[in-house]
Amino acid sequence: MTGKTVRQRGSSWQLEKRPGFLIRRLHQIHVALFQRKCAGFDITPLQYSLLTALARRGAADQTTLAAEVMLDRTTTTGALKRLQSRKFIERAVHSRDRRAQMCRLTRSGERLLRKIEAPARAAHYETLDGLSKAEQKRFIAMMQKVVAGRDRLSETADAPD
Secondary structure, eight states, X not given: OOHHHHHHHHTTSOGXXXXXXXXXXXXXXXXXXXXXXXXXXXXXXXXXXXXXXXXXXSEEEHHHHHXXXXXXXXXXXXXXXXXXXXXXXXXXXXXXXXXXXXXXXXXXXXXXXXXXXXXXXXXXXXXXXXSOHHHHHHHHHHHHHHHHHHHHHHHHHHSXX
């Protein structure tokens, strides 16, 4: 196979022009920035999202939290167990549904959220550092539009006939 043949096949759609590739790469960049900025807290972006959702809700069952942060229940349960083992959240059997686990932040979890807020926010802003403020605003609005459109499509696809 000649170099020309490989180049012709591979040049049909370059990686750096593929939305999925760019989204995955941007996610990698953000996670690396988050880990660097928040290294002293030993918290993942996913755990931070769960803590933030719990802080806003006060208390929630694991299924509700999974839906809010758009994760499957198994991944959510694992992350919540790790947060519980570090005493950032409490989990207890739901009073009306013995199969469900209710979660709430502990005082330690509340303190963690207050401390991690500034570095976590800095990681989010640094992710978009190469854009002007106006571009950042437009980019976030476009991402929200894409996500909302896909969410509506999946709701429709998941609806029973």
